[in-house]
Amino acid sequence: MGLAGGLMIGMAGAVYLLGAGRIMGASGIIGGLVDGSGRDTAADRLWFLGGLIATPAVLMVVFGLTPSTNASSAPAVLVLAGLLVGIGTRLANGCTSGHGVCGLSRLSPRGIISTALYISAGMAAMAILRHIWGVI
Amino acid sequence: MLRSMISLLSGGLFGTGLMLSGMTDTTKVQGWLDVLGAWDPTLAFVLGGALLPMAIAWRLTRDRSPLAGGHFPAPAASTPDKALIVGSMIFGVGWALAGLCPGPALASLSFGGWQGALFFAAMISGMWMAPRLRLVLDRGPAKA
Incomplete structure (x- = not known):
């Protein structure tokens, strides 16, 4: 499923x-x-976001799926994580899709550096938050 | 019209792929980052699978123009700056904390409950604050 979903994500990027x-x-x-x-490109962006948000909802109804994010229910965790993701991705000018999928595939130096950094920082944060502090 | 339909199709494929691959499940994403725990390699397959069509697509951009007109993005830009390095690390910490990044946060809005909505609202606030923080970062620490 991971590989099939990944191919579809790559096709989405290729179409765009x-x-x-x-x-x-x-x-x-x-x-x-x-x-x-x-x-200037607001219309394209809204169409893309419309497809991204609505398609999972449509699939749920059509195929009777009941997906869950299994996300934390601690408001402080969600707010802090959201702020960090919002600030970080905009400072870095990209996230897992822009720097990861699109950047790595064209061997962009910035994409490679960014991806290496957010994965390392994420693994380090997980080690500290889960295994040392035990907060998540 | 063509641009709109291309954008809609791409967003739809992206959302389907994220859901199918399990990347909207925060436990799978956190599992990939949890190298000291029960490590979940799924994300590596997702990223690897996504790189294949994209690498072909980049190759196809040579000597062509986009279907809907305009130009392809300029060659991969310049060297890393402070904002790229600091921003990527900040993003990584937030990613670990909740197991969500922008794509899956959007794709899961319809089924993510209040938790997803709260994360989304905070993420938008962070995105709104970022340009101001970038100015501070570019200027360096204020001199006394």
């Missing part, structure tokens, strides 16, 4: 690149709407 001529980065597509830097 070859069709619209743009890099499929989730943080950039929504971030450009939040800070106004993507005002």
Whole structure:
């Protein structure tokens, strides 16, 4: 399932690149709407986000799926994590899709450095938060 | 019209792929980061699978134009700066904390409950704050 889903994610990026001529980065597509830097391409961004948000909902109804995020129910964890993800991805100009999927596949130095850093930082944070402090 | 349909199709494929691959399940993502615990390698397969069509797509951008007109992105940009390094590390910590990154956070909005909505609201706030923080970062620490 991981590989099949991954291929589909890569195809999504390929369609966006070859069709619209743009890099499929989730943080950039929504971030450009939040800070106004993507005002000129707002329509494309909204269509993309519409497909991204609505398709899982449609699949749930059609196939009777009951997916769960199994996310934390601690409001402080969710708020802090959301702030860090929002700030970090916009400072870095990319996230798992932009720097990871699209950056690594074109051997972009910035994409490779960013991906190595957020995975290492994530693994280090997990080691500390889960195994030393035991908070998550 | 063509651009809109391409964007919608791409977003739909992305959302389907994220859900199918299990990346909207925070325990799988946190499991991948948990090298000291019950390590879950799924994310490596997802990323590996995604790189294949994308690498082909980058190759196809040579001597062509995008289907909907315009130009392909400029060659992979310059060297890393402070914001890239600091931002990537901040993102990594937040990613570990909740097991969500921007794509899956959006894809799971319809079934993520209040937890997903709260994370999403905080993420949007962070994205709104980022340009101001970047100015501080570029200027360096204030001199006394």
